[in-house]
Amino acid sequence: MKDVLEIVPGVFWIKGTLGSNIYMRMTNGKRLILIDAGFPSDFFKVRRVLDNGLCLKPFLAIATHYHLDHVGSLYRLKKRYGLKIAAHTEDARLIEGKEAFEIYRLDLLRQIYYTALSPFLFQFKHTQVEVKISGIESFILGGELLAIHIPGHTVGSIALLDCQNGILFSGDSIRNEKGYLEGPPPQFSTDYRLACEKIRERLTNVEFDILLPGHGEPILDGAKNAVADRFMRNGEGIV
Numbered sequence: 001m002k003d004v005l006e007i008v009p010g011v012f013w014i015k016g017t018l019g020s021n022i023y024m025r026m027t028n029g030k031r032l033i034l035i036d037a038g039f040p041s042d043f044f045k046v047r048r049v050l051d052n053g054l055c056l057k058p059f060l061a062i063a064t065h066y067h068l069d070h071v072g073s074l075y076r077l078k079k080r081y082g083l084k085i086a087a088h089t090e091d092a093r094l095i096e097g098k099e100a101f102e103i104y105r106l107d108l109l110r111q112i113y114y115t116a117l118s119p120f121l122f123q124f125k126h127t128q129v130e131v132k133i134s135g136i137e138s139f140i141l142g143g144e145l146l147a148i149h150i151p152g153h154t155v156g157s158i159a160l161l162d163c164q165n166g167i168l169f170s171g172d173s174i175r176n177e178k179g180y181l182e183g184p185p186p187q188f189s190t191d192y193r194l195a196c197e198k199i200r201e202r203l204t205n206v207e208f209d210i211l212l213p214g215h216g217e218p219i220l221d222g223a224k225n226a227v228a229d230r231f232m233r234n235g236e237g238i239v
């Protein structure tokens with residue numbers, strides 16, 4: 001399928017989404033999970049991939065954080081597939097609508113862009129989070145993934161480490177949008193400096209070879225070195 005790239009056996013990237021990157025992973029028990037879910041409008045692409053391509057039904061979607069470009073299609077996905085949703089406790093409250101989304105200051109161009117696209121992109125519905133992740137590190141899916149709390153982009157941002165495949169799913173804490181690694185966008189982060197500090201602190205001893213970021217192209221080898229060069233060795237990441 002041209003919409004899907006198999007990164008390593010059993011781990012897929014749904015290409016061409018409008019919101020965040022969306023990844024899929026087969027568990028050891030041959031069940032499918034999603035990692036992040038794009039904008040509300042990305043539901044249609046995910047449905048096409050699942051129903052017409054892979055012919056698989058996901059049972060869990062993990063959100064790396066609550067931003068609309070990552071959780072947008074969760075409501076519709078849950079309705080269609082009956083899947084459960086997992087997120088860090090701190091961000092679960094916002095996904096469930098128990099706490100209001102933060103309002104960010106946008107420049108004029110972005111305001112116009114988002115206002116024009118909002119009827120299409122932002123038909124968001126809050127939904128319940130059944131699996132709440134807490135603590136600095138916690139194993140999920142019977143130990144197949146390690147959720148690492150990296151507060152700073154949002155209070156409950158997480159990265160997910162897939163030890164079996166040497167993959168780090170970094171959400172927005174590390175992006176690769178412009179052909180080089182960046183931290184989270186400072187204008188959309190609760191505390192950008194904290195995010196950079198936590199990336200250094202909590203990813204230094206984590207081993208991975210492949211980086212699957214929330215935005216931008218995956219890095220398919222030597223990813224830990226690239227992350228270390230950018231965030232750990234020379235104190236980069238602070239702007």
Ligand SMILES: [Zn+2]
Binds near residue numbers: 020067069172214215
């Ligand atoms: Zn994002």
Ligand SMILES: [Zn+2]
Binds near residue numbers: 065067153
């Ligand atoms: Zn974000």
